[in-house]
Amino acid sequence: MDKELIVFLNEQAQSLEKSRIKAVNLNRIYSVVKPLRKLLKGILIVVAVLNCIIPILLPVTITIGIMFLLTLAMNDPKAVFESNLKDNFLPKIFEKTKPNLSYSSYGYNNKILKESEILNKGFFADTIEIEGEDYTKGKIENIDVEFFEIKFHKEVTNYTKTAGGCLLSLILIPIEIFKNIFDNDNQPDDVFAGVIKDINMFYSGFFMYADFNKNFTGKIMMIPKQNENLKDKVDEIFTPKSLTKISVENQNINDNYSIYTSDVQTGYYVLSQNLIDRINILSVKENALPIISFIEGKIYFLIPWKKNLFKADIYTKIENENYFLNYIEEINSFEEIVKNLNIDRRIWSKA
Amino acid sequence: MNKTTAFITLIILTIITLPIFFITIPVFISIYNGLVRKKNQVEYAFSGVDVELQKRGELIPNLVESVKKYMSFEQNTLKEIVELRSRITQINPGSAERFSLENNLTEQLKQVMVTIENYPDLKSNENMLHLQRSLNEAEEQISAARRAYNASVKTLNDSIQAFPSNLFASIYDFTIRPYFIAEQNSKSAPNLKGLFN
Structure with missing residues (x-):
């Protein structure tokens, strides 16, 4: 590392250390507030139910409700510290180490995600929410690139809560009936009875977009067989075939992937034997099968992973510039992906 | 399996079913149509190879013009390339001899590309750089076309040999097709001796 960078990182380290100490102190208070919050939530639910039978409990319900809301005002200091690192320190580090890349802590490029056509697959059909972070954009070796971490969420029936809700309804319905007999307002009250759904994350990964090193028209999709579901197979049989399925020379790839292309020769032109071998090596190294699409001269790459980029720990003391070495390595890993796939090799007609 | 045996087997199968x-x-109609589609796919893929070879052929005059002023010592190689190209245009496009000549041409072009490294002025020439990229592109497309052809040949050959499509x-004289394989001389690396003199 050069001297100027070391001086800069040292300054950042001192500033971040102050932030870390503050977070550690707040975390001591939070370690009390968090269980208290759960306890108050439980008490509030019980008191709210009892309030339906014994209306005089209303002031108690309100008091507990206010106390619960006050505990919500305190955010997790660990998350705040990490957020501070990503919002205020990482962009400056990117500027110093990789001036061709810009960074923002949250966000993703929805337009590029749609262009990739990865979301059209049945596996992602139930997605109701997408969350992106560590959005990096710019140029690597004059190649346009974008990277971000991405999480897909879908609604899942929570059978425990649904059963609990039904049980509660069984208790409340007779009470309501009994109450309505003696109630003169003729207004029926609502008693909730139904399926309770939670929003859960079902896929977490790392997305990359880059300008591919060959000119081509059409599309090629490499879908891991584990990510193909019944909807895709039914679509393949019953919808007009705009894509042809092909096999490549690497048996491991053929066993794990279904490869579709709009034109067979274009498919083999894009998926050279060299590229196929590199994808195979990358999937073995990461122990994961990426979903890859090549569309109109661009590559879109989504690999599942549970890593958290630029993670921050409030218990790790920040003494000097060495604290940031891990982060610089992670920033360099973006370039590594481009080089590993050989996208920076520009020896064909596309400069 | 010979035609008579196949015919008898088919009759027996028809009677049983x-x-x-x-x-x-x-099912029988689908099997026959499948064979026809696969055969046509092989012919289509073969024409793809032919198209890419033609495209490469069109780049050669430009290449020879660009390098001959600089590479006065490699005149024999350039002359051979021009002659090869001329012969290719005159013979039957589908013949085995044509593909042997194309493979020979590939080797000569590779040798020229390696030799260009000895001429810094030529190597940095804008036109030459563009031509190198175009030739690389052409070779990559030829390789892709050959792989597509081999894939379609494999699919056809599998159907010709597997039961019940065999x-x-x-009966209808569908025959096994050969794959594109590299000739022995094309498997050798280009001669780099000149680069280290």
């Missing part, structure tokens, strides 16, 4: 002819007849293949 007569009670469910409403299933077997569409019965129809024998």
Whole structure:
């Protein structure tokens, strides 16, 4: 590392250390507030139910409700510290180490995600929410690139809560009936009875977009067989075939992937034997099968992973510039992906 | 399997499955049509190879013009390239001899590309750089076309040899197709001796 960078990182380290100490102190208070919050939530639910039978409990319900809301005002200091690192320190580090890349802590490029056509697959059909972070954009070796971490969420029936809700309804319905007999307002009250759904994350990964090193028209999709579901197979049989399925020379790839292309020769032109071998090596190294699409001269790459980029720990003391070495390595890993796939090799007609 | 055996086997199968002819007849039609589609796919892929070879051929005059002023010592190689190209345009496009000549041409072009490294002025020439990229592109497209052809040949050959489509293949004279394989001389690396003198 050069001297100027070391001086800069040292300054950042001192500033971040102050932030870390503050977070550690707040975390001591939070370690009390968090269980208290759960306890108050439980008490509030019980008191709210009892309030339906014994209306005089209303002031108690309100008091507990206010106390619960006050505990919500305190955010997790660990998350705040990490957020501070990503919002205020990482962009400056990117500027110093990789001036061709810009960074923002949250966000993703929805337009590029749609262009990739990865979301059209049945596996992602139930997605109701997408969350992106560590959005990096710019140029690597004059190649346009974008990277971000991405999480897909879908609604899942929570059978425990649904059963609990039904049980509660069984208790409340007779009470309501009994109450309505003696109630003169003729207004029926609502008693909730139904399926309770939670929003859960079902896929977490790392997305990359880059300008591919060959000119081509059409599309090629490499879908891991584990990510193909019944909807895709039914679509393949019953919808007009705009894509042809092909096999490549690497048996491991053929066993794990279904490869579709709009034109067979274009498919083999894009998926050279060299590229196929590199994808195979990358999937073995990461122990994961990426979903890859090549569309109109661009590559879109989504690999599942549970890593958290630029993670921050409030218990790790920040003494000097060495604290940031891990982060610089992670920033360099973006370039590594481009080089590993050989996208920076520009020896064909596309400069 | 010979034609007679295939025909007899098919007759026996038809008789056995007569009670469910409403299933077997569409299946037989589907098998025959599948063979026809695969055969056509092979011919289509073959024409793809031919198109890419033609495109490469069109780049050669430009290449020879660009390098001959600089590479006065490699005149024999350039002359051979021009002659090869001329012969290719005159013979039957589908003949084995044509592909042997194309492979020979590939080797000569590779040798020229390596030799260009000895001429810094030529190597940095804008036109030459563009030409190198175009030739690389052409070679990559030829490779892709050959792989696409081999894939379609594999699919056809699998159907010709596997049961029950082999019965129809024998009766209707569908034959096994050869793959594109590299010739022995093309498997050797280009001569780099000149680079280190």
